[in-house]
Structures are given as structure tokens and as C-alpha cells.
Amino acid sequence: MTPDGIGDIELRPARESDITQFDRLWAEAEREDPSPEDDSLPLYAHELATGAVWVAARGDRVVGMAAALIRGRVAVLAELAVSADVQDRGLGRRLLAAVMPADVPERFTLSSSDRRAIGLYARVGMTPRWPIYELRAEQFDLRSLDGGVDVAVAAADDPAFVAWDARVGKRHRPQDLAFVADEVAAQPLWFRRDGATVGYGLVAQRMADEPKQSGTYGLGPLGVADLADAGACVAAALRWARPRARAVRLDMPAPHPALAQLLEAGFRIVEDDHVFCCSSAATAADLASYLPTFAEIY
Numbered sequence: 485m486t487p488d489g490i491g492d493i494e495l496r497p498a499r500e501s502d503i504t505q506f507d508r509l510w511a512e513a514e515r516e517d518p519s520p521e522d523d524s525l526p527l528y529a530h531e532l533a534t535g536a537v538w539v540a541a542r543g544d545r546v547v548g549m550a551a552a553l554i555r556g557r558v559a560v561l562a563e564l565a566v567s568a569d570v571q572d573r574g575l576g577r578r579l580l581a582a583v584m585p586a587d588v589p590e591r592f593t594l595s596s597s598d599r600r601a602i603g604l605y606a607r608v609g610m611t612p613r614w615p616i617y618e619l620r621a622e623q624f625d626l627r628s629l630d631g632g633v634d635v636a637v638a639a640a641d642d643p644a645f646v647a648w649d650a651r652v653g654k655r656h657r658p659q660d661l662a663f664v665a666d667e668v669a670a671q672p673l674w675f676r677r678d679g680a681t682v683g684y685g686l687v688a689q690r691m692a693d694e695p696k697q698s699g700t701y702g703l704g705p706l707g708v709a710d711l712a713d714a715g716a717c718v719a720a721a722l723r724w725a726r727p728r729a730r731a732v733r734l735d736m737p738a739p740h741p742a743l744a745q746l747l748e749a750g751f752r753i754v755e756d757d758h759v760f761c762c763s764s765a766a767t768a769a770d771l772a773s774y775l776p777t778f779a780e781i782y
Contacts (some may be wrong), residue, residue, distance in 0.1 A: 494542075503532060701729035
């Protein structure tokens with residue numbers, strides 16, 4: 485049954501006019517001031533246009549929201565937030581049920597480490613499995629990661645690039661690749677050894693949550709067919725970014741073999757409060773050979 489709300493709070497599909505409230509809602513949920521630099525309206529508009537977005541509303545005020553991107557047999561929970569003053573009333577679970585259909589067998593999300601969020605996702609079958617660390621560096625030395633991998637410029641709408649992403653990331657999502665390539669000027673790249681393609685990736689040339697002139701680049705998604713190439717392809721992407729960027733950020737799963745090497749190379753952990761939760765480790769992207777999209781979970 486579709487959730488119908490709690491008391492004076494109505495649960496309904498989101499409208500375009502709702503998304504201007506989402507940044508304020510996130511700040512309320514986290515009990516902090518909204519960031520003047522974070523312009524997420526294009527992201528919310530993309531989720532509304534290509535996914536399922538529901539809100540909990542008290543009159544004209546949005547007090548909760550959830551967004552999921554359903555790509556074939558995979559549902560990705562992209563957003564879930566409930567205002568601090570209405571938490572612990574079951575709104576999160578009702579919103580989650582509204583955007584993630586029961587007939588979509590595979591589900592995953594990148595959760596905060598908040599125990600309520602972890603508990604909610606575990607109860608609906610998205611088991612917490614691996615921590616995700618945000619790494620950042622202004623200067624780094626890649627000599628220890630040199631794996632003989634070359635870089636070639638690709639195109640996000642190349643069917644071969646979309647197919648690589650679908651195979652490694654376990655879902656077909658050309659609309660999301662096109663959005664990322666356009667919104668943050670992400671450059672698609674091929675990684676090749678001796679002329680053979682061993683991986684693919686995107687390097688964002690700006691970050692939506694930083695000032696536009698910050699010069700901070702982001703890595704991801706980035707994946708390989710063979711685990712043995714994972715570290716070398718990350719290093720190749722970083723070599724491409726280094727002469728262009730003032731700083732580089734990436735979300736690094738704990739199982740990824742490049743984690744220790746990047747820390748040795750000069751990267752530091754700046755956030756450690758996210759956990760990858762999924763319904764099946766066998767069918768989710770292998771986070772030992774895959775970096776999720778920078779600063780989010782697509």
C-alpha cells in the first residue's frame with residue numbers, strides 16, 4: 485500500500501516546486517546551517533526527471549524526502565532526509581517504501597554512519613558491508629602506483645563506455661553518465677595497457693559542493709575488469725588530473741587495493757562516516773575494483 489502520511493504530514497510524489505526546499509531540509513536533518521556554496525538543484529531535478537522522488541509535507545513545508553534511481557533490476561537510494569523535529573516517527577521507512585518498489589530485487593545506498601539510518605537500511609535488507617572513506621590531496625606522489633597504464637579520452641555517450649560502466653557497476657545508466665559529464669564537466673577516460681582496454685572512469689573538473697573556481701577535481705565512477713588493474717587505473721586517472729587540478733577528491737571503499745597506496749602517496753582521509761549498504765554483495769558493484777561516483781552514490 486502506498487504510504488499516506490502520519491497525522492498532519494502528507495506523503496506524496498515530489499513536485500518540481502518542492503526541490504528548492506531540499507537543501508534546507510538536509511540542513512535541518514543534520515542540525516546545521518545550509519551551505520551557501522552547495523547548489524544541488526540540478527541533481528534534484530535529475531532525480532525528479534529520471535527517478536522516483538517522494539516528499540513528506542506539512543502544508544507547503546517539506547519535512548522529509550527520498551529519491552531513488554531505478555535502473556533495470558537495481559534500485560539505488562540516492563537521497564533520504566527527515567527534518568530533525570519530526571524524526572523517530574517512522575517517516576524515513578515510509579518514504580523508503582514509496583521510492584523503492586518491492587519488485588526491484590537489488591538495492592543499495594551509501595549511508596551515513598548514523599545508527600538510525602544504518603538500522604533502517606538493515607531492516608529493509610540493505611546490509612551494511614563496507615566503510616567508504618573520502619580522500620583528498622593537494623599534492624601527491626604516484627611513483628608507488630605506476631602500473632604501466634595509459635589514458636585515452638572517451639565520450640560518455642559512447643555505447644562501449646556505457647557498456648563498460650554497466651558491466652562493472654552492475655546497472656545500465658546512460659542518463660546518469662550524461663548528467664555527470666554535463667553537470668560537473670566530467671571527462672570520460674579509457675585506461676589501456678599495451679593497447680588493450682583494462683578500465684574506464686570519469687574525472688569531474690569541478691565539484692558541485694565547492695566554489696566553482698576551487699580547482700578541485702573528483703574521481704569516479706572508475707572501474708576495471710580485473711582486480712589486478714584497480715590500483716594502476718586509479719593512478720592513471722590521478723596522473724591525468726594532477727597537472728589540471730589544485731586538489732583531488734575521491735570516495736574510496738575500504739576493500740579497494742589502492743587505499744593504502746594513496747595514503748602513502750599523500751592523500752588524507754577527510755571523511756569516514758559513510759557505509760556501503762546493499763541487498764546482495766554478489767550482485768552489487770565489486771568495491772575492490774570500483775570507485776563510486778565522487779561524493780554520492782550513483
